[in-house]
Amino acid sequence: MPHSTSPHAVALVVDGYSTGQFYPVALKKKGLRPVHVSSGAERNSPGLREYVNHYTEKLRSDYEVVINDWQDLGDLKQRLSGLKPMYVLAGCETGVEMTDILAEELGLPGNGTATSAARRDKLAMHRILAAHGLPHLASLATEDWEEALAFAAGLGSWPVVVKPLRGAATEGVRLCRSPEELRAAFNALVGSTTMFGERNGRALIQQCAIGREFAVNTISRDGRHVLSDLWEYSKIPSPGGAPLYDRTMLVRDLGEEHHGVIDYAFKALDALGVRIGPAHTEIMLTDRGPVLIECGARPMGGAFPQYLFMEALGHTQVQWSVDSYADAQAFAAHAAEPYRPVRALWIKSLISTREGAVRSIPGIALAARLPSVREGNFLEVLASGHLPRTVDFVTSSAHLFLCHADEAVVEADWATLREMEIEAQNELFELSPDAALETDDDWFAHVPDEQWLKPEEAAPGDADIIWRALGLSPGERVLDCPCGDARVGIHLARRGAVLTGVDINPRFIERARERFAECGLDGEFRVGDMRELAEREAFDAIVNWFDSFGYFDIEDDFEVLRRFAGALRPGGRILIESPSRIGILRNISYSCKDDGKPVGTVCWDEVTERLVTRFQVSGPAGQREVSSGMRVYSLAQYKLLLRLAGLELAHVYSEDLKEFSETSRRMIMVAVKPA
Template sequence: MRNVVLVDPYSTGSALAPAFAERGVPAVAVLTTPEPTASFADTWHPEHFTEVFVLDDADKLARRLRELDPLCVLPGTETGVEAAEHLSELVLPGQSNVAELSSARRDKWRMGVALADAGIPHLRQLSASTADEVAEWLRANDLDRSAIVLKPQNSAGADDVFIARPGEDWRVPLHRILGAVNRLELTNTSVLVQELAEGVEYAIDTYSVGGAHGLVAVWRYDKRAEGNRLGVYLSACAVSPDDPAVTAVADYARRVLDAVGVRNGPGHVEVMLTASGPRLIEVGARLAGGDQQYLSRLAVGDSQLERTVRHWVDGEGAIADYRLLRHARSVYLSAPESGVLRGAARLGRLRELLPTLHKVDIPHRDGSRVARTVDLWTNLGHVVLAAEDPAAVATDEALLREIEAELHVEPS
């Protein structure tokens, strides 16, 4: 019996093995580290796999995988992207993405380089390992009196994304990032420095087959800065394909996917629609994370997860565009400080208070210890709202913000 090989099947990717199993296709796991990173440990389900391998010698492992006659080799989450593509090329040549551009689908600086090489508008950027490099780049690009963004090149979830406004010392976040171990347990040996993109942020979820890119769903992000941290999520909402912004960002996203060599599988492209047009924030060659697959099924009746199974099992129906069935929105809650959460009495009653509620993922109650929200990893949780009537969703989101305003944190 043929199977699928899943590399680092964590986070959203933990749903891949059960989805293939429903179609009678078993799964084999490959881990890039002996144990999953702490951020993903609770999403590792070894019981979903007939065999589990730890990647050490890629050529040796590829010989073993070829004996299993797999349908495909797929990444589960961000840490598995490059390894899955390399193994796929060894086991099933030509079936994945463009091999020589693999790092451009993982390293945030190389993404921008790929766009520049393809002549696609992009943010001015620098990969830096010293303050002197940054200072010289700012002078050379006349950005020394402009807002800039500093972030790790190989992390996720808005981890350590800082904004330095005019007059603020960008050296502080630079040295905070350099040498630190990020959320994916990788050491930051360099820092991505970019000009600040201002506008409305969109996420374009795609699925590609043979270099043709279908739209699965488009999302509008609402985010804010918290002090010098850039990336506190407020909400993500589905956008109708009839919205004029979708045409602009989707056309741009397809050019991005071509530039970074995506040919087969899911893509997640985050784009800022600025006054000068779309500009890439980052791209992922894997399933969109968080609750995006669940949210997508509510909004458009389909998801990248289902398309992945259809592509590899049925060989059809993976690159059609989408239509909006429901107005769906994921709403995130934040903690203003670290300490003990108080005023949370109504959090336990959300199902009776919010008629459009479909899912609650808020583990905190009165007395919970919480961290100050500075990124996607440190929010208090989120809820998923969906209905055919957008006004009903908006009403419930407004009530949820009232409940959030009741929360306060006692320093501990």
């Protein structure tokens, strides 16, 4: 039986990392004094040691006492006995076994050490399930490749799974569809080291369970289990690798199949000896019923924002875990509560198919435009400045948390984020270019005037295309931005448009005013940066003509679209004319000399998706080379950016308003601001 709590009693947290970082607040709310204990796992892993050292100051501010320098178990037990602790909780996976040991040594409530190893070792875990007559996965742990192959062949079907015996977060997990893939995964695993610093002397070969995967988060007291929260995983297969986490969805309405999963989870907890505290149990619902993937006697990992769990569930697993030890009355009340989440809560784990140095993270600003996106964790990439290729959960580039009363809104926002992963990776993480392809930030300020302007004779035809594409009528207010010297705008004004022109080049603005004065036409022209457009709902239509989009980094390009959208009245239209990226890629290739410099004056940078052009300009100091970098967005990327800016793409034409196709050289896009 758990002890009754006395005022100011001490509670130990072993390895209070990941979700365990939230224990101090929950313990203090119950009047408990939190003390942190290191399991010692970091002593075997440089990476884990670095993480723990980085965390030390936070631990010292959250806990009354931090003990991480103990010599052996006898030393640790002696130091802890003086504190007279009443409870000991595992903060994360590395602390599970030490938590069991300390509970037993100090006479505290715990799950015991008899089955402690089985709550970490996946082979022992499934052997216990088999001994209790529960569905389990056929498994073999071996260091012998021939034995692994024979076992896999004996299962009678592919794929099979290779994983560490004591890993976590899909680290080292591989789905193998052939003997060749099995051999590669086996050789990569055996002899490697887990993130916890443990050597993988053997590989676990396991039958592959196919179906829908769930995570059952529970709390227990005296062997009674209570559901805290139920999640369904959606993962994406990766060739020769672990399935990649895509979305983790809180299950709100429990059906018969969910009750079957929960009932099986409770039986697995009984078999594994979980009698008190939290557990995170992953189960595959196959066509033959539920079967365990793995179980951990600790909270669900991930350090996810607890306030969102409170909004959706009304509680957190950490909060209820403390109650399972320290408050029998609260535990009983939780057990009596119906499971009824009030908000949809999904976690989107971003998948990167690229890797490299990060220049910026436009995904933060773009995702913030989605109504259900409440928070994002980009800390690893921000701190390191490096984007890893996603191969497992640990290398997910970021996690976004979507929460809303309407699940349809959450699903639509997830679909947009997934579309960005597929079509617009650069709109999530903008990578730095090769040094040979660096461009000048203000390149557009150095381009000679004549290169910005099409021939005068082309202007009437361009104006006709714009008029017809936008469906303009006399009297409508039109913004031409950037307007150049109004050689196109003047033809729109002659047809009756009320024209406003904005351009960063004062010489163009001066000439535009002269044109209109010479023709006796009214028009407003001013020098301005399109990133600083301030009008609100002032225009019926906006024209962005002749390759005038894509000058800046992605966040600033998006800011341009956002300001365009703000300047349009509801129901207003915007026209953007741009090169077709397919046409560019068909005609331009990138090559380098021996010294690393590009060959030719124009090339395509695949990493930054820019058209890089070099040209000579004259200045006070003489001739200098300027490197311009116009970003050329694909049609799919334009659709995404427009949607996030609050605009909907209505039509796409090629040159002369013909039907757009892959062979088109140009794109003329018309988008509408919803009324």
